[in-house]
Amino acid sequence: MSHQSDLISTDINAYLAQHERKELLRFLTCGNVDDGKSTLIGRLLHDSKMIYEDQLAAVQADSVKSGTTGVGKIDLALLVDGLQAEREQGITIDVAYRYFSTATRKFIIADTPGHEQYTRNMATGASTCDMAIILIDARYGVQTQTKRHSFIASLLGIQHIIVAVNKMDLVDYSEAVFNKIKQDYLSFTTSLDLHDICFIPMSALDGDNVVNVSESMPWFTGVPLMDALNQVVIANDRNFSNARFPVQYVNRPNLDFRGFCGTVASGIFRTGDTVTALPSGKTSTIKSIVTYDGELTEAFPPMAVTLTLADEIDVSRGDMLIGSEQLPATVADKFKAKIVWMTEKALTPGRQYIFKLATRSVTGTIAMIHHRIDVNTLEHHDANELNLNEIGCCTVSVNAPVVFDAYKTSRGTGSFIVIDRLSNSTVGAGMITGASDDDDLQNPVSTEERAARFSQTPTAIALTGETNQAVAYQLERKLFDNGHSTTVLDAANDTELLSIIKNAGLIAICLNMPVEQVDIHFNTDQQTLDDIYTLLKERKIIY
Numbered sequence: 001m002s003h004q005s006d007l008i009s010t011d012i013n014a015y016l017a018q019h020e021r022k023e024l025l026r027f028l029t030c031g032n033v034d035d036g037k038s039t040l041i042g043r044l045l046h047d048s049k050m051i052y053e054d055q056l057a058a059v060q061a062d063s064v065k066s067g068t069t070g071v072g073k074i075d076l077a078l079l080v081d082g083l084q085a086e087r088e089q090g091i092t093i094d095v096a097y098r099y100f101s102t103a104t105r106k107f108i109i110a111d112t113p114g115h116e117q118y119t120r121n122m123a124t125g126a127s128t129c130d131m132a133i134i135l136i137d138a139r140y141g142v143q144t145q146t147k148r149h150s151f152i153a154s155l156l157g158i159q160h161i162i163v164a165v166n167k168m169d170l171v172d173y174s175e176a177v178f179n180k181i182k183q184d185y186l187s188f189t190t191s192l193d194l195h196d197i198c199f200i201p202m203s204a205l206d207g208d209n210v211v212n213v214s215e216s217m218p219w220f221t222g223v224p225l226m227d228a229l230n231q232v233v234i235a236n237d238r239n240f241s242n243a244r245f246p247v248q249y250v251n252r253p254n255l256d257f258r259g260f261c262g263t264v265a266s267g268i269f270r271t272g273d274t275v276t277a278l279p280s281g282k283t284s285t286i287k288s289i290v291t292y293d294g295e296l297t298e299a300f301p302p303m304a305v306t307l308t309l310a311d312e313i314d315v316s317r318g319d320m321l322i323g324s325e326q327l328p329a330t331v332a333d334k335f336k337a338k339i340v341w342m343t344e345k346a347l348t349p350g351r352q353y354i355f356k357l358a359t360r361s362v363t364g365t366i367a368m369i370h371h372r373i374d375v376n377t378l379e380h381h382d383a384n385e386l387n388l389n390e391i392g393c394c395t396v397s398v399n400a401p402v403v404f405d406a407y408k409t410s411r412g413t414g415s416f417i418v419i420d421r422l423s424n425s426t427v428g429a430g431m432i433t434g435a436s437d438d439d440d441l442q443n444p445v446s447t448e449e450r451a452a453r454f455s456q457t458p459t460a461i462a463l464t465g466e467t468n469q470a471v472a473y474q475l476e477r478k479l480f481d482n483g484h485s486t487t488v489l490d491a492a493n494d495t496e497l498l499s500i501i502k503n504a505g506l507i508a509i510c511l512n513m514p515v516e517q518v519d520i521h522f523n524t525d526q527q528t529l530d531d532i533y534t535l536l537k538e539r540k541i542i543y
Contacts, residue, residue: 450505
């Protein structure tokens with residue numbers, strides 16, 4: 001294997017310690033469908049001698065059966081496309097993580113899907129990466145998916161981009177084709193926040209410019225992909241200026257020790273530094289920085305440590321310790337963010353969700369969707385909701401003040417996830433762009449926003465029959481217990497009051513109201529409470 005050394009046979013402990021100290025680089029591969037992402041990763045693993053012999057034998061046998069790569073060639077994509085559904089379709093569906101190392105670095109690869117309907121998977125894989133490898137098929141050049149993945153990489157703050165122009169063997173290793181693709185890509189990215197972009201022509205199938213320099217492209221004077229991965233400088237990518245320490249746990253094993261556990265999100269903390277606890281605003285100094293291996297004089301991202309303070313100030317899980325002389329963090333109950341929606345049930349303004357920012361969880365709503373971003377063209381469109389895989393610029397309103405930074409300032413304190421309150425599943429991910437403008441407060445609350453908060457359509461329901469009164473209050477209780485908002489209206493011909501109730505986004509259960517003045521009518525002599533409730537769900541009055 002590529003990271004083997006004589007230490008393995010002479011001193012295994014020294015070898016493991018040496019391996020542990022290597023710098024870790026996380027990167028993802030993305031691009032159009034069938035651009036060769038899985039083949040490229042397979043080639044990296046193969047040529048860096050990171051494949052076990054039995055693994056290689058199995059892939060060779062599968063390659064012969066499939067016949068997709070030609071006589072005598074190994075289909076290296078089979079090393080990565082592990083799901084049966086992926087192999088059947090010849091595509092990548094889920095994010096596949098692979099690990100390998102060289103003499104200088106350890107690597108985690110996220111192989112992300114190319115299909116637009118798996119945008120959420122690509123965003124998930126990119127969220128922790130330092131670099132993105134964007135593959136382009138040399139035959140087709142810059143495609144819609146190329147632009148989409150470049151935009152998402154920019155959105156998620158990935159600092160380093162390698163544009164791998166693959167399948168150069170199919171265009172006769174043409175320098176002109178490569179230069180045309182390079183110019184087209186640079187023209188597109190002028191509107192994106194991308195800086196360190198490197199272009200490499202290659203053939204993943206044949207191994208040209210992947211690990212070894214290609215003899216077929218002598219005109220290319222750059223380094224092959226493996227050298228680029230080893231040489232890229234990521235040490236300065238983290239924010240070491242603005243000290244942020246989200247408190248994950250308060251450790252109180254005895255009366256003599258009170259420490260605050262967490263992971264340094266940004267900046268550097270040193271013993272003796274003055275820190276401020278937010279949102280309380282109380283200050284103290286760092287007494288010690290405690291770890292399993294002993295005390296340290298300083299801590300920086302992404303170290304997990306325990307801080308003890310010189311003063312007994314009130315600090316709890318979800319609070320944040322910040323340095324006193326850096327850019328102040330924002331404390332507010334409203335902020336603007338770009339949200340990637342990750343579930344079939346659409347995001348609707350006004351509906352209650354749980355927002356998890358760093359170590360703090362708080363309930364709240366999406367107050368407004370300013371626009372939806374077309375991930376293929378980068379155009380902005382008006383939107384009342386966000387559907388699966390869509391990205392929108394929104395204002396988030398939470399029910400208690402939270403501490404945050406802009407995502408570009410600090411990933412750890414500028415990102416959040418959205419959690420469904422009933423299923424407790426993650427339904428969205430967001431990147432904070434800044435505090436909310438006061439202008440947002442001038443927008444009146446709409447009927448749709450009120451209704452969305454209670455997952456219902458404002459409706460007037462008439463109940464008739466001998467048991468209508470009893471069923472009305474039973475239905476009110478059942479709707480209320482399931483998170484909806486409703487009221488029983490026992491008045492005849494009071495259309496003005498009925499209009500007020502519906503404008504408030506509520507469901508009105510009407511007694512003694514003529515059926516022609518309501519939206520839907522049920523006869524309690526013929527339909528049970530469960531029948532009525534089921535019909536309300538079927539007709540999307542409640543959801």
